[in-house]
Amino acid sequence: MIDAHNHLHDTRLVPHRAAVFAALVQLGVTRAVVNGTREDDWPAVAALARGHAFVLPSFGLHPWHVAARSSDWLARLRENLDANPAAVIGEIGLDRWIAGYDPDAQREVFTAQIALAAERNLPATIHCLRAWGPLWDLIRTGPVPARGFLLHAYGGPAEMVRAFSARGAYFSFNAYFLDDRKAAQRAVFEHIPIARLLVETDAPDMRPPDDRNAHPLHDAGGGPLNHPANLALTYAALAELRGLSVEQLTAQVAENFARLFGK
Numbered sequence: 001m002i003d004a005h006n007h008l009h010d011t012r013l014v015p016h017r018a019a020v021f022a023a024l025v026q027l028g029v030t031r032a033v034v035n036g037t038r039e040d041d042w043p044a045v046a047a048l049a050r051g052h053a054f055v056l057p058s059f060g061l062h063p064w065h066v067a068a069r070s071s072d073w074l075a076r077l078r079e080n081l082d083a084n085p086a087a088v089i090g091e092i093g094l095d096r097w098i099a100g101y102d103p104d105a106q107r108e109v110f111t112a113q114i115a116l117a118a119e120r121n122l123p124a125t126i127h128c129l130r131a132w133g134p135l136w137d138l139i140r141t142g143p144v145p146a147r148g149f150l151l152h153a154y155g156g157p158a159e160m161v162r163a164f165s166a167r168g169a170y171f172s173f174n175a176y177f178l179d180d181r182k183a184a185q186r187a188v189f190e191h192i193p194i195a196r197l198l199v200e201t202d203a204p205d206m207r208p209p210d211d212r213n214a215h216p217l218h219d220a221g222g223g224p225l226n227h228p229a230n231l232a233l234t235y236a237a238l239a240e241l242r243g244l245s246v247e248q249l250t251a252q253v254a255e256n257f258a259r260l261f262g263k
């Protein structure tokens, strides 16, 4: 199984790291794209990748962190990619849900990163909340990596799947969509081209609903975390949704992942 999007380096998972990694080995997780979200956490992503062969390091500046960027953030991103030849780009994106968002700064930072991904033909992982129109404008007109890009935990409308696909999009399914209130979003995944499906946890965020959560986990303050081993139930749920066996879905996702992220 492959987790196309998570944050295994997150400080909230550090106290649980030994148990979490043991669980992933037992599950047979062969690859995980571990996404940095700001200059500060890129070294932790690189360190994790050095220690664990299944970790694919990914560096990006997330829209939530654009305000805190340094003046030379883009040069530092290039340096991190140069120093880690296996690395890919993400998490990047647009977000009009987060309080106090700055659409101009987000657009500038996103555009620079997607252009860098296109220049190096590296897969890019994109976060989008309440900004599907603005994102589409940039994807439609701007450069995108020839090998494609990932719309992680795709929460956009079904009507946009075809257009995004034509520009090279892949779409990852997250168990967060198993919540009853997310039934409409879950249904969108019935219509995504089979060759463009991936599976993710976004751990330690976006956990499945409590009655489906197979691995309850909490931070030091008692706040709930998403255990990355919830990947197994995410595969099972998407397989059921698509009328496939877990084995069939696992094989298809491995093929899709290799096409997008394989080097």
Ligand SMILES: [Zn+2]
Residues within 6 Å of the ligand: 005, 006, 007, 035, 091, 202
């Ligand atoms: Zn994420």
